[in-house]
Amino acid sequence: MMKVLSVSELNEQIKSLLESHFTTVWVEGEVSRPTYHTSGHLYFSLKDSGGVIRCVMFRSNLAKIPFRVEEGQKLIVSGRIGLYKPRGEYQLYAVDMVPSGEGSLQLAFNQLKEKLAKQGYFDESRKKSLPPFVSSIALVTSQTGAALQDMLRIAESRWPLLKVYVVDTLVQGKEAAGMIAEAIEYADGLGVDVIVVGRGGGSLEDLWAFNEEVVAEAIYKASTPVVSAVGHEIDYLISDFVADKRAPTPSAAMEMILPSKEEILLTIDDMMGRYTQRMESILSSKAQVLEHLTKLLIQQSPQRRMELLTQQIQGLKSSFEHTMQMRLHKKAEPLPRLLQSFQNAIAKSMEAKEHELSILGERFKTALEAKKLPPASAQIIKGSKPVSLEELKIGDRVRLQDMHWDVEVEVVEKKPI
DSSP, X not given: OOOOOOHHHHHXXXXXXXXXXXXXXXXXXXXXXXXXXXXXOEEEEEEETTEEEEEEEOHHHHTTOOSOOOTXXXXXXXXXXXXXXXTTEEEEEEEEEEEXXXXXXHHHHHHHHHXXXXXXXXXXXXXXXXXXSOSEEEEEEOTTSHHHHHHHHHHHHHOTTOEEXXXXXXXXXXXXXXXXXXXXXXXXXXXXXXXEEEEOOOOTTTTGGGGSHHHHHHHHHOSSOEEEEESOTTOOXXXXXXXXXXXXXXXXXXHHHSOOHHHHHHHHHHHHHHHHHHHHHHHHHHHHHHHHHHHHHHHHSHHHHHHHHHHHHHHHHHHHHHHHHHHHHHHHTTHHXXXXXXXXXXXXXXXXXXXXXXXXXXXXXXXXHHHHSOTTOOEEEETTEEEOGGGOOXXXXXXXXXXXXXXXXXXXXXOOO
């Protein structure tokens, strides 16, 4: 039975076939209608007298291309063939490109670059960061080259405190690559902060030593951060891709690595100003806290507590005295009346006692008189006074007393004898 494919299924099969067969290709042609998209990708076509192929280079790969692609340029583009399924069109996904016509050196450059890239020599994850402040540096270059003088001059003007080691080496010729590699290895053992591998500009042949695998290997194995500063801004070499940082020129390398003493001084002045302002703010804040704590300490000090307790005691004392005065005043109101009652009671008591004393005196007198009576006789007491029989009347009640007896009698008859 015949199998019927959908458009999407057919495109998917074609895509798998193309991408599995054309994994890496090099295509030479003339650039047509290049478009730099806002996304950062580059869209263009390569054409010759017999055909046209659409191409796209994504932003991440385009960032590595040192020149701008323009209409009519003849390029050699490397990449893979893929299918854009929504439209059923195949196109070249460009990974790298070089101007056509560079010859065998350029081809060797591309071949080595591809090899080292596959081995991870260019991976950003393995590249080391430059220290923020560099105190020592090794310059791997020719002692007789103008690049060295430029680098020393900029180092002196930007950061005079820098300690510089110059590692002399050939920078061009057949033996240069081996000597550069040995110089990098030697500089790596000096214990410096950064190694700069550099020379001035020249032709591709003059700069070729920095495209040799032995130099790339030395840079890759160095434990010290390496800056590649070879040629001019438009020159891109293998050493640039392997190094931890690339500088467009030797002079730019020193400006990139070293801080400016003027900028540092300005930064220090600014930091001192901000430090002073911050310290004044902190001291002011701490002074306020200290003042608050001092007041709190004074309030909580034993002396202050004694003063407060003394004030409380004085207040309680005044309150007590006032209360006692009020109570005494309230209690003093009935005193005159009580005093008068007391005086009256005393007077009555004195009167009663005086009367009792008078009676006792009379009795005492009677008793004394009774002692004078002859035996078997008694004294007549009327009221409280001794009387004679002559003074008595019929009906009087009197008392007859001697030293031992007291008899009450009533006069029922009275006649003279």
